[in-house]
Amino acid sequence: xxxxxxxxxxxxxxxxxxxxxxxxxxxxxxxxxxxxxxxxxxxxxxxxxxxxxxxxxxxxxxxxxxxxxxxxxxxxxxxxxxxxxxxxxxxxxxxxxxxxxxxxxxxxxxxxxxxxxxxxxxxxxxxxxxxxxxxxxxxxxxxxxxxxxxxxxxxxxxxxxxxxxxxxxxxxxxxxxxxxxxxxxxxxxxxxxxxx
Ligand SMILES: [Mg+2]
Ligand SMILES: [Zn+2]
Numbered sequence: 001x002x003x004x005x006x007x008x009x010x011x012x013x014x015x016x017x018x019x020x021x022x023x024x025x026x027x028x029x030x031x032x033x034x035x036x037x038x039x040x041x042x043x044x045x046x047x048x049x050x051x052x053x054x055x056x057x058x059x060x061x062x063x064x065x066x067x068x069x070x071x072x073x074x075x076x077x078x079x080x081x082x083x084x085x086x087x088x089x090x091x092x093x094x095x096x097x098x099x100x101x102x103x104x105x106x107x108x109x110x111x112x113x114x115x116x117x118x119x120x121x122x123x124x125x126x127x128x129x130x131x132x133x134x135x136x137x138x139x140x141x142x143x144x145x146x147x148x149x150x151x152x153x154x155x156x157x158x159x160x161x162x163x164x165x166x167x168x169x170x171x172x173x174x175x176x177x178x179x180x181x182x183x184x185x186x187x188x189x190x191x192x193x194x195x196x
Contacts, residue, residue, distance in 0.1 A: 002156045002176055008189065009136040010051035012123055012155070013042075015092075017142035017163015018182055019078070025060040027070060029077035035162050037183035043087035044186050051130055054092040055122040057145070061096035064104020068096075091129065093122045117141075118148035118171050123155065140185050144171035158185045 016022040019042070021033045045052045060066050075092065082088055095115040100107055115121035127137060134154035139146055142163030148171040150157035159166050159175030160182060166175070179185040 002151075002154065003135075004156050004176070005136055005138060007136060008050055008138065010053055010127065010130060010132045011045050011186075011189070012053050012055050012126060012137055012139040012150075013182070014117075014139070014141035014143070014146045015054055015056035015078075017165075018140055018160055019054070022142075022163045025065055026074055027060060027066045029073050032074050032077050034081065035181060037181060039082055039085045039087055041182040041186040042082055042089070043085060044190070046087055048190065051090045051132065052088070053126040053130070054089050054094075055117070055126055055139070055149075056092070056094045057116050058094045058096055059098040059101070059116070062098035062101040062103070064101070071096075091126065093126045095122055117143075117145040118152065118173075120149050120153035123149055123153040127153075138189065140182060141175070142166065143168040144173050147171065147175045148173040150175070158188070160185060 013019060016026060019035065019038050020026065021035055026032050042052055058071060061071060095113060097113040097116050099110040099112050123139060138156045138158055139150040140158045140160060141147065142160050142165060144166060147157045147159060151173055157175040159178045162181045179188055
């Protein structure tokens with residue numbers, strides 16, 4: 001159990017299942033739909049003066065289900081809709097890899113990267129780029145990969161019940177606390193709600 005930061009400087013957020021609904025991999029802008037309240041939650045993170053850093057696994061790139069241009073189109077839609085509501089992501093870090101896939105082809109033997117969560121590489125990269133320490137950030141995610149990446153990185157983790165709601169079964173790691181969704185997590189970080 002890691003302590004909630006006394007001085008929070010950045011919020012690391014997983015994308016699929018936290019910012020947007022996740023019926024499956026999001027391959028086109030039309031498939032990207034915000035979880036209710038998530039745009040406003042990002043705006044409140046911005047207003048609090050905390051950096052908002054997206055850290056997302058995008059294995060559909062390795063699997064050849066989408067290319068970088070299509071991924072960028074999804075990102076542009078997200079950013080456009082956030083911007084319309086006066087909200088913004090300060091930066092995004094994504095892992096395009098998968099241990100079993102490379103450029104749409106099945107690998108002959110698995111190869112692990114250091115950035116696909118539950119590896120902590122994306123979290124490290126995001127925080128290093130902004131001079132943030134693990135003790136100055138929290139990670140908000142919907143899967144055990146997010147919780148395990150946070151544990152390895154050494155930051156506080158908040159699990160949300162949207163998306164996979166922690167039921168993905170990849171790792172046995174639990175988050176340091178649970179909240180219903182991104183909006184409730186931000187409420188809690190701002191000091192309102194009690195830990196559940
Ligand atoms: Mg997710
Ligand atoms: Zn990777």
